[in-house]
Amino acid sequence: MWSCAGRRRRRLLAGLFLLLLAAVVMRRFNLTSIIPMRFWGRVLGLQAKDSQFLLEEKPFRILGGSVHYFRVPREYWRDRLLKMKACGLNTLTTYVPWNLHEAVRGTFDFSGNLDLQAFLRTAEEVGLWVILRPGPYICSEWDLGGLPSWLLQDPEMQLRTTYKGFTEAVDSYFDHLMPEVVHLQYKNGGPIIAMQVENEYGSYAQDQNYMAYIKQALLNRKVVELLVTSDNKDGLSAGFVHGALATINFQKLEPKLLSSLSEIQKDMPVMVMEYWTGWFDSWGGPHNIFDADEMVERVEAVIRSGASINLYMFHGGTNFGFMNGALHFDEYKSTITSYDYDAVLTESGDYTAKYFKLRNLFSRILETPLPPLPVVLHKASYGAILMQQYISLWELLPSLIEPVKSEYPINMENLPVNNGNGQAFGYTLYETLILGGGTLYFHDYIRDRAQVFVNTQYIGHLDYNIQELSIPNRQGYRQLQILVENCGRVNYGLNLNNQRKGLIGDVFFNKTSLRNFKIYSLEMKPSFMESLRGASPWSAIPDSAVGPAFFRGSLQVQYMPQDTFLKLEGWEKGVVFVNGQNLGRYWNIGPQETLYLPGTWLQQGFNEIIVFEEHLGGRIIHSTDLAFLGRVQYVV
Incomplete structure (x- = not known):
């Protein structure tokens, strides 16, 4: 017969087995979002306390790196994250692009390359914690900072404020996004140890109630992990919200830069949310390079100071499609397709000098062997x-596209296409008739670059710097064609509300407003490309x-x-x-x-x-x- 002690041991083992089995089943079928559960030993999560991070009451240093799943083919996610782990990092950070997940208002996509859960699970399997940066605004040199273009159909829209039209859209988005991720929080057995409240709001700061609204929107949707904000040094005080840890973004480590965090929060750990390992490029400019030795010296200085750090970017990837953003301060500058960023891994995932120098630094600091280096994928020259x-485009029209007929020019976002969602990206062709010759004038209404044709013959191009063209004189009526390209919406600054594309106002010919347009939407979506083949x-x-x-x-x-x-x-x-x-x-x-x-x-x-x-x-x-x-x- 079994002794009492033996029976107790058997019951204890059986109970532990059932708990373990329940945990596996709940994670396998995503039941943790339905049945709240605290995993064994996962009660406190990541805490900011007494000038340091604690993970379950044990000191913890965040050594992070940014990789954006939407800039990397899904088949390469694991490769990039394994290389991150092998470099000595312990935490992944990623943005979430609203304009991809809800490209059509009310229709949400978390499949294929947008399978955020799969990306986070891959990070977990590799052995990385996650800091999630869900926006709604992400900047990231991404079109409109990740905000969907259909928001701009509202002529009164005030992005990144508590304007009702914006908050209603954000609430709907969060209602669908958060169930995808809350069960992957640390306290629910997942890899997410922190979540960011918006992004660099201090550089915008148009509404003093906005950050509190976003914070509460996250809390209302079962976000239970540490909340953080991130800003550059000039935006720290304006971007801070009570109840979230402020973090800082920079590339040059200036004197007292890290200590500036203590001015708004006392006795809190110092976190560099974005240490810029390189920089992005604009069309017509140079390819920006940041010296590897200088970068590693600054990373080491941050770590030696006792701070945590996230490398932005660890791997940049690519602005595939029409997703690049732009800057528009003194002049408009569109971001290039590559987001190589001179980062730690190249655009195609290859190792760089920065990688090996950082791996050497982290191995010395961690005083532990790092995982072996994953092999580099071969490149081919075909x-x-x-x-x-x-x-010719002229041969395709109008057989492939049904034009919109309008007395006035209509901007891209307000075209009655895509089930009322307007046109988001690509090109828009405007056609009308003119009589004789003269001067074509656009009064800064081109967004962003246009080619002008008369009877399909090229006349010239227009942009922010060239606002008028001379049209040669000919007899009779002729067809004027204006092919306008959306070169990328601004992703940073105070100009977000003015990012409607195409023709945003009247076109003048000899000081008379042109009327009666045929407008062709050339978004070049997969359905269009499929039709083009035949x-x-x-x-x-x-x-x-x-x-x-x-x-x-x-x-x-x-x-x-x-x-x-x-x-x-x-x-x-x-x-x-x-x-x-x-x-x-x-x-x-x-x-x-x-x-x-x-x-x-x-x-x-x-x-x-x-x-x-x-x-x-x-x-x-x-x-x-x-x-x-x-x-x-x-x-x-």
Whole structure:
């Protein structure tokens, strides 16, 4: 017979087994969001106390790095996070882009490359904690700072304030986003140890009630982990909200910069939420580089001071499609497609000098062996790709697109397309009739760049700096065509409410407002590209391959597809699609000279390449195993 002590041991073991089984089942079927549960030993979570972080009452140092799932093909998430872990980091930070998850108002997408739960689970499996930065605004050199363009359909919209039209949209978004993540919080057995309240609001600060509203919106939706804010030094006091830990963002470690946090919060740990490991690039500018030794010296100084740190970016990735943002202070500057950022890992996930120097630093500080380095994915040079077919934009219209007829120009966001959600990205073509010749004037109503044609013949281009064009005189009525490109909405600053694109006001011809437009939405979504494949007549590329036009060719891959880079030498400006995937924009003004093509988007055998060229096309695209990001300028 069993003794009493033996029976007690058996009951204890059986109880522990049942608890463990319940935990596994609840996590497997996401039941933790339905049945609140405190996992064994997970009660207090991450705390900011007595000038240090504590995780379950034990001192904890955040060594973090930023990777954005929406800038990296899903098949490469694990590779990038394993490399983060092998560098010595213990925490992942990521933004959440509202404009991708709710591209159409009221329709939410958390699938495929937007499967946020899968990304966070991958981080957990790799052994990383997570600081989640859900916005709603994220900046991140991303179109409109991650806010969906349909918000701008409201002429009175006041973004990032407690304006009712904005808060109602945010509440609906959070109602759908938070159930995706709250069960992945630390106290519910997941990897999320902290969550950020908005992002860099101190640099905006238009509404003193806004940050308290966002904080409460998170708390109301079962967020139980540590709340934080993040700002640069000038925005610290305006971006701070009681009940959240203030953190700081910078690249240059100025005297007393870290101690400035103590001016708004006493006896709290110091956290650098964004230590900028490099910098982003704008079209027409240089490729920005930040010296590796200088960067590592500053990281070491932060750590030696006792602070925690997050490297922004650890791996930048790519602004695929039309998702790049822009800056507009003294002049408008559109961000390039690559988000390489001169970060710790390259755009394609390769190691850099910064990586090895940081790994050496962290191994010395941690005084423990680091995981082995994951292998680097090979890059392929597939050589010259011959473009074989051509179709002019003028030949496609209106057979492929039903135009909107309007007496007045309509901005992109307010076009009655996409089930009332307007047009978010791409190009918009405005057509009307003119009589005779004269001066075409736009009064700063072009957003952001336009090509002007008369009877499909190119006249010139307009942008923020060029506001008028001369139209040659001819007899009779002629068709005026204005092809306007949304080059990227501003992602930072006080200009967010003024980011409607296309023609945002009247066009004047000889001081008379033009009327009676046909407007074509050219968002170039997957459905459009699918229709384009079957369009006719595709023909052989003419000797003078003038755009706007689509060019088609094929890349043949014999063996297992590998990453490569496409170099469009001889082309001028446009967008590249491979097997329906939008790789992003190219432009011969640089600095970027190649587009990153992930091997996971290729297939063995035939791969279709379609190029939309705005002005002057070529016949050949070169596939190379090296990225060329342009002329270098060192960031001081």
